[in-house]
Amino acid sequence: MHHHLPVLCIIPPHMLQEIARNGSQAQRDMAIRTILISGQTRGQRRAFRELKGLVAASSMAAVGGGKQRTVYSAQQGTQLPGVKVRGEGDPASSDVAVNEAYDGSGITYDLYFDAYGRDSIDNIGMPLNSTVHYQKGYDNAFWDGQQMVYGDGDEDLPPDQRLFNRFTACLDIIAHELTHGVTQHEANLAYLTQSGALNESFSDVFGSLVKQYQRGQAAAQADWIIGEGLFTPNVNGVGIRSMKAPGTAYDDPVLGKDPQPAHMKDYVNTIEDNGGVHINSGIPNHAFYVTALEIGGLAWEKAGRIWYKTLADKLQNTSNFQEAANKTFEAAGELYGTGSLEQLAVQKGWSEVGITIGGSSGGEGCLNTVLRVFGLQVRGR
Amino acid sequence: MLIRFEQTGGIMGRKVSLDLNISDLPANEAEPLRQALDETNFFALPENMVTQLVPDELQYIITVETENVIHSVRASDTTATPALRALIQNLSKKARSRRTKKE
Numbered sequence: 001m002h003h004h005l006p007v008l009c010i011i012p013p014h015m016l017q018e019i020a021r022n023g024s025q026a027q028r029d030m031a032i033r034t035i036l037i038s039g040q041t042r043g044q045r046r047a048f049r050e051l052k053g054l055v056a057a058s059s060m061a062a063v064g065g066g067k068q069r070t071v072y073s074a075q076q077g078t079q080l081p082g083v084k085v086r087g088e089g090d091p092a093s094s095d096v097a098v099n100e101a102y103d104g105s106g107i108t109y110d111l112y113f114d115a116y117g118r119d120s121i122d123n124i125g126m127p128l129n130s131t132v133h134y135q136k137g138y139d140n141a142f143w144d145g146q147q148m149v150y151g152d153g154d155e156d157l158p159p160d161q162r163l164f165n166r167f168t169a170c171l172d173i174i175a176h177e178l179t180h181g182v183t184q185h186e187a188n189l190a191y192l193t194q195s196g197a198l199n200e201s202f203s204d205v206f207g208s209l210v211k212q213y214q215r216g217q218a219a220a221q222a223d224w225i226i227g228e229g230l231f232t233p234n235v236n237g238v239g240i241r242s243m244k245a246p247g248t249a250y251d252d253p254v255l256g257k258d259p260q261p262a263h264m265k266d267y268v269n270t271i272e273d274n275g276g277v278h279i280n281s282g283i284p285n286h287a288f289y290v291t292a293l294e295i296g297g298l299a300w301e302k303a304g305r306i307w308y309k310t311l312a313d314k315l316q317n318t319s320n321f322q323e324a325a326n327k328t329f330e331a332a333g334e335l336y337g338t339g340s341l342e343q344l345a346v347q348k349g350w351s352e353v354g355i356t357i358g359g360s361s362g363g364e365g366c367l368n369t370v371l372r373v374f375g376l377q378v379r380g381r
Numbered sequence: 382m383l384i385r386f387e388q389t390g391g392i393m394g395r396k397v398s399l400d401l402n403i404s405d406l407p408a409n410e411a412e413p414l415r416q417a418l419d420e421t422n423f424f425a426l427p428e429n430m431v432t433q434l435v436p437d438e439l440q441y442i443i444t445v446e447t448e449n450v451i452h453s454v455r456a457s458d459t460t461a462t463p464a465l466r467a468l469i470q471n472l473s474k475k476a477r478s479r480r481t482k483k484e
Contacts, residue, residue, distance in 0.1 A: 078458065079468055137474055140391040140435035144459055157478055173392065180436040191434040201435065227392075240393050255395070274434055278394025285480075 066119070067109045068127040071132035073103045074134040074149075081147055082131050097168045101130035101150060104174030111175075111206070111213045112182070115300050116308045119226040123180035128178065132168055141167040142339060143180035150177075154232070162232045163254065170227050170239075175210035185314035196277035199285035202311055209300040219292040219299040225249065243289040246282030262286045264321070264354030283353045284324060291328075291349030294340055302342055306332045322359055325350040329357045384414075385444040386472040390457075392437040399476040417471050418445065420451075420464040423452065430456040430465075441469050 029044045064376025073095075079290035085098050092099050105128040112118040120126045129147035130321050153164035167173055180203050183189055189199035204226050226249075229242035237250025237258070246260035259269055260282030267283065270276045288307060292299035306328055314327035329346050336342035382404070388397040403411050431440060437455065443465075444453040456465055472479055 033446065079465075135470065137470070138475060139477070140439050142392070142435060142439075142458070144435055144438070154477060155473065161478055167392075177393070177437065184436075196434075198393075202437070257484055271393040272389050272396055274390065276394070278390075278392070365464075 003013045009035055016334050024200065031089065037221070066125055067106060067113075068120075068125065069102050069105050070107075070127060072129065072131045073097045074131050076133050076136045078135055080131055080134075080144065080149065081129055085132075086372065091138045095132075095165050097132040100133050100166075100168035100171075101148070101174065104168065104171050105130055105178060107171065107214050108175040108178045108206075108210050111210045111300060115304060116312075117215070118182070118308075118312075121178065122185045123342075126181070126185075130174075132145050132166075139164045141173055141177055143177045144183075145184065148174065148177040148181075150174075153230075158236065159232075163235050166232055167234055167312065170230050172204075172207035172226050172228070174207075174286055176207035176226065178201040179206040182206070183311060187319065188317045189315065189319060190317045191274055191277060192278065193275035193277070196274050196282040197319055198284055198315070198319060198321065198324050199290070200277045200281035202307065204241060204243060204281060205307055206304070207286045207317045211303045212298070213300050216253075219303070220296065224289055224297065241278075241282065242283065243282075243285040246286050260285075261351060283355075285319060285351045287325070287349040287355070288351045289349075291345045294348050296347035302336070303345070306335060306342065306346060308333060309319065321355055325359075357365060382415075383444075383446040384418075384472070385442075385446075386469075387442040388473065388476065388477060389440050389442075390437070397473075397476050399472060399479065401472075414468075414471055417464070417468040421462065421468050422456065422464070423468075424447045425434070426452075426454045426462075426465065428453060428455065428459045430454065434458060435459060443468070443472070447462060 029046050037294055068085075068089065069088050070081075071086040071093075072080075073085045074080065074082040075079050083108060086093050095104075109120060109128060112120070114192075120128065131147060131149045134149050136149050136152075137154055137156035139153055141148065141150045145148070154162035155166070181201070183199050187302045189195045189202070191199055208222065208224055211217075211253060212219075212283060215222075223238075224244040225239035225242055231237050231250070235255060237255065238254040239249050241258070242249040244260040249258040249260075251257045252349060259268065259279050261280065263286075264280055264283060265357060268276045270279070270280045273279060288303065290296045291306070294302035295302050300352050309331040310324065310328045315324060315338065316333060320328070325346075328350070329343060331344040332340065333345045350357060382402070384399075384401045384403065386401070389395075401414075403414060406414065424445075438459060439458045440455065440458050441461070442453055442455045444451065453460040454465070456469070458466070461469060
């Protein structure tokens with residue numbers, strides 16, 4: 001929830017920036033928060049990044065920046081955040097899920113900070129709060145708008161009936177959920193149809209990149225599987241999604257077959273899953289994979305930077321696949337030059353999933369139709 | 382009394398469904414389910430309790446049919462009432478423990 005600061009809300013942005021540069025510590029603190037929290041416009045976020053470069057790291061820490069992890073336990077209930085079980089700097093717990101949530105959010109913070117200079121979910125040091133042991137037999141993890149929430153899988157069933165392990169066991173799932181928070185504070189992609197599938201895809205992209213970053217793997221060595229290790233041995237599958245080969249992650253008598261398409265010709269029109277956000281994300285996922293392989297090397301460095309810049313600076317909450325293609329191409333040109341290897345790699349990535357850079361941007365009508373079906377509106381910024 | 386339970390969304394985006402006739406269940410399953418249903422005051426619940434779309438959250442549609450009435454409720458983990466959550470957990474466990482063929 002955003003808390004507006006009533007006094008500073010009426011001060012124009014240029015004045016806030018002056019206060020943030022030259023005011024007392026308390027005034028700077030208020031000004032920096034107001035620039036992001038009360039405005040939330042793209043121009044202001046850009047201004048904040050410029051401003052942040054002027055503010056010493058020590059003062060950022062003083063206003064709440066830096067890695068601040070807290071892990072809670074729901075104790076198999078539903079109350080969030082639950083009981084605090086580990087805070088920043090505390091020794092490891094005897095509970096493996098607690099440590100996985102703590103370490104996983106830390107590594108995710110590190111990638112965003114080291115590779116893109118981002119200070120946590122909101123870029124001003126938002127605390128990384130995680131709740132483990134959510135409900136009994138809960139086969140899921142989610143981002144509730146303020147924190148990460150993880151279930152323990154099928155721990156309440158006999159071993160021969162279990163399909164899912166605990167969701168903290170997979171670093172890429174932790175990074176996936178945390179990235180939903182980053183998206184919420186940046187493009188805020190509406191969680192329906194193509195914009196929703198992009199929202200999902202950005203979470204898979206940075207989920208996979210965090211795993212590669214932890215392992216020190218180059219793009220060609222990575223498995224590009226999301227949720228490796230989530231399934232028990234009772235499942236015929238390697239994970240919940242494959243960015244390398246969407247549609248091939250699992251094929252199981254109980255779970256069915258991975259339904260993800262890898263190309264626009266196989267795009268799935270459905271009203272389930274908020275318009276197939278976890279299904280059609282296979283298309284932008286594969287575009288990123290091809291781009292990263294084409295560029296080569298460590299995928300979080302160049303391909304990841306292009307996607308991050310697009311998410312942070314270029315997309316809006318109703319953006320669709322075509323717009324994502326156009327904007328990643330634009331971002332690659334700005335970062336590495338027009339006609340550069342990197343920009344051509346982006347073009348190839350989208351081409352391989354059936355999207356031509358500069359093509360017409362349809363899909364708004366489709367989004368609006370689904371919004372009407374759900375009786376929802378896209379939140380403005 | 383017939384109950385249809387549908388679960389969609391979640392990080393896998395997978396649909397899970399379960400159809401039950403309470404009268405077909407053994408007493409040790411039927412009674413807790415009846416009690417969980419009664420505690421929700423099910424037929425007074427609104428049809429849609431999902432007010433915003435939360436990334437990766439599970440959504441549920443529960444439909445209960447009696448001789449005289451049929452009523453569906455759509456809810457999610459963060460919007461369900463405590464009593465409805467208890468009913469969802471009861472039905473979810475039944476759905477998970479009966480996963481013996483393609484859903």
